Amino acid sequence: MSVSANIWALIPIKARGQGKSRLAVTLSDAERDALVDAMLRHVVDAAADAKTVARTVLVGPSRHGMDAGIPLIDEPGSGLNDALAKALDEISNARGRPDRLIVIAADLPCVTALDLDLLAEAPHGTIAIAPDRHGTGTNALCLPLPEAAGFRFHYGTDSAARHREEAERLGLSVETILSEGLEKDIDEPSDLVDAGQVYTIKH
Numbered sequence: 001m002s003v004s005a006n007i008w009a010l011i012p013i014k015a016r017g018q019g020k021s022r023l024a025v026t027l028s029d030a031e032r033d034a035l036v037d038a039m040l041r042h043v044v045d046a047a048a049d050a051k052t053v054a055r056t057v058l059v060g061p062s063r064h065g066m067d068a069g070i071p072l073i074d075e076p077g078s079g080l081n082d083a084l085a086k087a088l089d090e091i092s093n094a095r096g097r098p099d100r101l102i103v104i105a106a107d108l109p110c111v112t113a114l115d116l117d118l119l120a121e122a123p124h125g126t127i128a129i130a131p132d133r134h135g136t137g138t139n140a141l142c143l144p145l146p147e148a149a150g151f152r153f154h155y156g157t158d159s160a161a162r163h164r165e166e167a168e169r170l171g172l173s174v175e176t177i178l179s180e181g182l183e184k185d186i187d188e189p190s191d192l193v194d195a196g197q198v199y200t201i202k203h
């Protein structure tokens, strides 16, 4: 890949107070908000430190206190797939649009800048998919543009397999990226052990 490739990171973030609802059995509302913000800050910082990432964009109803310099794309309010579809459409048509778009979840407290550089280095005509620790969910994607401008997001059950099928539909190859930092999203209380690097639970 050319060193001058223009690569952007897109981070979806749910409305304040709604994120990480599956952790409500363990964490109070305030604790979940603090955890969501700490993980988002970590992912934003990893993108800022990645050599390959030129620009970071958020999609969601609010910027959760992130710097005003990070653009926020408003979402339709009908779920993650619709939010990302709108953002992909806007970014694909933006002036100076990227050659590649990394879509990365905001709940990856172990992700590093190197992980993002690894994702960005997929060969030409390839979509990179980083699955979760179970191998079934999708924690990050790297989409080549404009080839994948029509990519349809399938977050939900078995999203990794469905995203591979979507690449096939577009005539693109798939590279699966496995790394601890990309695998460890925080969904269930048992995952919280991996969040200790960014957030300490006080009880």
Ligand SMILES: Nc1nc2c(ncn2[C@@H]2O[C@H](COP(=O)(O)OP(=O)(O)OP(=O)(O)O)[C@@H](O)[C@H]2O)c(=O)[nH]1
Residues within 6 Å of the ligand: 011, 012, 013, 014, 015, 018, 019, 020, 021, 022, 023, 059, 060, 061, 075, 077, 078, 079, 080, 083, 104, 105, 106, 107, 185, 186, 187
């Ligand atoms: N903009 C936007 N982001 C979303 C939406 N749903 C999920 N996300 C984000 O997508 C990423 C992966 O989502 P999940 O792992 O399901 O996280 P979550 O929705 O906060 O967790 P639960 O409430 O427990 O399902 C996280 O960065 C979420 O903030 C949505 O409707 N809109």
Ligand SMILES: O=C(O)[C@H](O)COP(=O)(O)O
Residues within 6 Å of the ligand: 105, 132, 136, 137, 138, 139, 154, 155, 156, 157, 159, 160, 185, 187
């Ligand atoms: O792959 C997915 O659908 C997303 O990662 C959301 O799944 P999760 O909520 O299990 O992380």
